[in-house]
Amino acid sequence: MITRNRGFSTVAWLAAIAVVAVATALVTALLMNIGERKQEATRPFVRLVEVTEDSTDPALWGVNWPKQFDGYLLTAEATRTRFGGHGGSEALPQEKIDRDPWLKRMFLGYAFSIDYRDRRGHAYMLQDQENTERLTKPQSGSCLHCHASIMPLYRQLGDGDAMKGFEASYKYSYQELNAKLHDSGHAYPVSCVDCHSPETMELRVTRPGFINGIRALANSGAPVPHLPSIERWRAGNKAEPYDPNRDASRTEMRSYVCGQCHVEYYCAAKMPLTFPWGKGLRAQDLEAFWNETKFEDGSRFMDYRHAESGAPILKAQHPEFELWSQGIHARSGVACADCHMPYMRDGATKVSDHWVRSPLLNINRACQTCHHMSESEIAARVDQIQQRNFELLQNGGTALMALLDAVQAAKQAGATDEQLAAALELQRAAQWRLDFIAAENSMGFHAPQEAAKVLGEAADLARQGQVAALNWNAAQ
Amino acid sequence: MPWVLAIALGVLIGVGSFTFRYAEGLSYLSTDPAACRNCHIMQPQYDSWLKSSHHNVARCIDCHLPHDFVGKYIAKAENGYHHSKGFTFQDFHEPIMIKEKNAGILQDNCVRCHADLTHEVVAGATRPGDEVRCVHCHQSAGHGETVGLGGMRTTN
Numbered sequence: 221m222i223t224r225n226r227g228f229s230t231v232a233w234l235a236a237i238a239v240v241a242v243a244t245a246l247v248t249a250l251l252m253n254i255g256e257r258k259q260e261a262t263r264p265f266v267r268l269v270e271v272t273e274d275s276t277d278p279a280l281w282g283v284n285w286p287k288q289f290d291g292y293l294l295t296a297e298a299t300r301t302r303f304g305g306h307g308g309s310e311a312l313p314q315e316k317i318d319r320d321p322w323l324k325r326m327f328l329g330y331a332f333s334i335d336y337r338d339r340r341g342h343a344y345m346l347q348d349q350e351n352t353e354r355l356t357k358p359q360s361g362s363c364l365h366c367h368a369s370i371m372p373l374y375r376q377l378g379d380g381d382a383m384k385g386f387e388a389s390y391k392y393s394y395q396e397l398n399a400k401l402h403d404s405g406h407a408y409p410v411s412c413v414d415c416h417s418p419e420t421m422e423l424r425v426t427r428p429g430f431i432n433g434i435r436a437l438a439n440s441g442a443p444v445p446h447l448p449s450i451e452r453w454r455a456g457n458k459a460e461p462y463d464p465n466r467d468a469s470r471t472e473m474r475s476y477v478c479g480q481c482h483v484e485y486y487c488a489a490k491m492p493l494t495f496p497w498g499k500g501l502r503a504q505d506l507e508a509f510w511n512e513t514k515f516e517d518g519s520r521f522m523d524y525r526h527a528e529s530g531a532p533i534l535k536a537q538h539p540e541f542e543l544w545s546q547g548i549h550a551r552s553g554v555a556c557a558d559c560h561m562p563y564m565r566d567g568a569t570k571v572s573d574h575w576v577r578s579p580l581l582n583i584n585r586a587c588q589t590c591h592h593m594s595e596s597e598i599a600a601r602v603d604q605i606q607q608r609n610f611e612l613l614q615n616g617g618t619a620l621m622a623l624l625d626a627v628q629a630a631k632q633a634g635a636t637d638e639q640l641a642a643a644l645e646l647q648r649a650a651q652w653r654l655d656f657i658a659a660e661n662s663m664g665f666h667a668p669q670e671a672a673k674v675l676g677e678a679a680d681l682a683r684q685g686q687v688a689a690l691n692w693n694a695a696q
Numbered sequence: 697m698p699w700v701l702a703i704a705l706g707v708l709i710g711v712g713s714f715t716f717r718y719a720e721g722l723s724y725l726s727t728d729p730a731a732c733r734n735c736h737i738m739q740p741q742y743d744s745w746l747k748s749s750h751h752n753v754a755r756c757i758d759c760h761l762p763h764d765f766v767g768k769y770i771a772k773a774e775n776g777y778h779h780s781k782g783f784t785f786q787d788f789h790e791p792i793m794i795k796e797k798n799a800g801i802l803q804d805n806c807v808r809c810h811a812d813l814t815h816e817v818v819a820g821a822t823r824p825g826d827e828v829r830c831v832h833c834h835q836s837a838g839h840g841e842t843v844g845l846g847g848m849r850t851t852n
Binding site: 236 | 697698700701704705707708711712714715718719735736737739740783784786789790791793841842
């Protein structure tokens with residue numbers, strides 16, 4: 221006869237204990253999870269190592285701020301959107317100038333016609349610059365202003381005064397200054413210290429080019445409704461010059477730090493690096509500034525002479541800050557970082573995503589915080605804007621090529637430089653506008669209406685130039 | 697065997713009660729807005745509510761929960777389940793977005809206070825489809841301006 225233990229078998233008892241044990245384990249796991257989140261919330265980072273103004277190695281900062289550093293490291297990842305980026309192989313990205321042949325002809329006489337590729341992430345900025353075939357032509361040390369964590373070297377060159385060091389740096393060749401950079405031990409791409417104060421981690425700007433440029437903008441009367449601290453400074457007594465690190469709001473700083481480099485500038489060897497903001501931020505304002513600029517030897521400002529036509533050309537760099545300034549997002553108080561480094565949640569902490577990249581790769585965090593609609597709808601709207609801009613851009617390219625064809629034909633028929641002067645001036649104006657939008661890295665999205673206006677002017681000016689070249693001997 | 701089970705159950709009840717207490721379980725029965733940011737996810741929503749036009753006339757529950765006793769506790773239980781699951785497993789859509797059912801509760805609460813002004817606007821509408829949603833236009837009422845720490849600070 222089997223004895224029963226008050227109606228329960230041993231197996232049932234063991235099963236009951238096992239169930240309770242599993243339940244206890246789960247509750248304990250939950251308890252631990254809650255505990256960890258509470259810890260995260262009270263202590264977002266632990267300062268384990270000291271960082272100073274000379275700590276250019278981002279890995280050192282990464283010890284204290286691992287979440288931001290993890291994002292920064294991801295800028296080495298290959299990303300691609302329809303109109304920008306890098307396809308993903310280990311090799312350098314595709315040649316932009318092979319895809320749009322008119323770019324190559326537009327840049328004849330300038331090093332960009334040798335090598336001009338799609339951009340890669342922040343982590344590659346120094347390496348890509350050291351490897352570009354454009355270095356077969358003489359390049360200035362000014363280029364390192366934005367491609368390296370350069371401030372310690374500027375201080376070294378200026379005996380402690382970074383502004384002085386900066387002002388001397390354009391006289392060095394790229395190779396000389398790059399060698400000095402490596403000797404100084406600061407050969408890193410853009411790093412934490414370039415945008416953050418090592419003491420407080422506050423955002424700050426460091427680049428002399430930006431500090432001079434934004435000061436010139438503040439001193440001008442150009443309307444800047446999207447930069448209220450400048451308008452406030454103008455309304456004050458102006459006893460001290462405008463200082464972004466003192467006057468700007470946190471929202472503005474979230475754009476200024478990017479504006480240290482993502483701008484139009486002159487960075488060759490004939491004068492110090494210059495941001496052309498003394499008359500405003502629109503393409504036409506920048507053009508007017510350059511048209512009034514003279515080199516130190518008194519000659520007219522230009523980036524290069526066009527090898528085919530001889531026109532004195534302005535090369536647009538990558539005026540993202542300027543074009544953003546004309547758009548609805550800037551006007552609404554949306555900063556660069558709001559879309560390109562949106563806030564993200566990591567456990568119980570809120571961090572800004574240091575994987576700086578196209579918002580199209582991060583639509584939920586970048587756009588949906590404000591735009592309450594589906595990701596596919598947002599992507600479709602952006603695509604529509606960019607496609608229209610792309611078509612206008614190609615249209616402008618065709619017009620510019622027609623101008624160059626007409627100039628060539630006129631030259632072959634015996635036209636002199638004087639007879640072609642009007643056509644060549646129009647080439648300069650048309651090409652400036654076309655390049656302004658082509659080189660800008662948003663395919664028109666940062667300010668679609670402004671981009672369309674600029675491209676409309678480009679095509680018009682190019683066709684005017686074509687007419688002028690066709691009529692080169694009309695007066696005789 | 698009964699003793700082992702009794703001890704095990706005791707440990708479970710003890711750890712369970714402590715976890716409940718540690719996670720501030722009782723606060724979820726209160727009306728305090730601070731309870732809604734216990735689990736950290738709602739911190740930005742809480743911060744933005746502090747800066748909104750409604751912060752001294754409406755707490756979280758005034759807009760986000762039904763005002764009848766049964767409906768309120770059903771909604772608390774349902775949202776409580778979804779939120780604790782979402783945060784423990786970290787598997788929700790970001791940015792966090794209101795669900796259709798909760799958007800309906802929200803709309804009812806707008807009208808509950810503002811019926812006198814709005815009855816002609818919303819009259820005749822039946823949810824969901826054709827309804828005029830107050831927050832479609834009055835997006836900043838509950839959580840302030842979306843950008844720029846309360847909108848742009850201008851000189852005038």
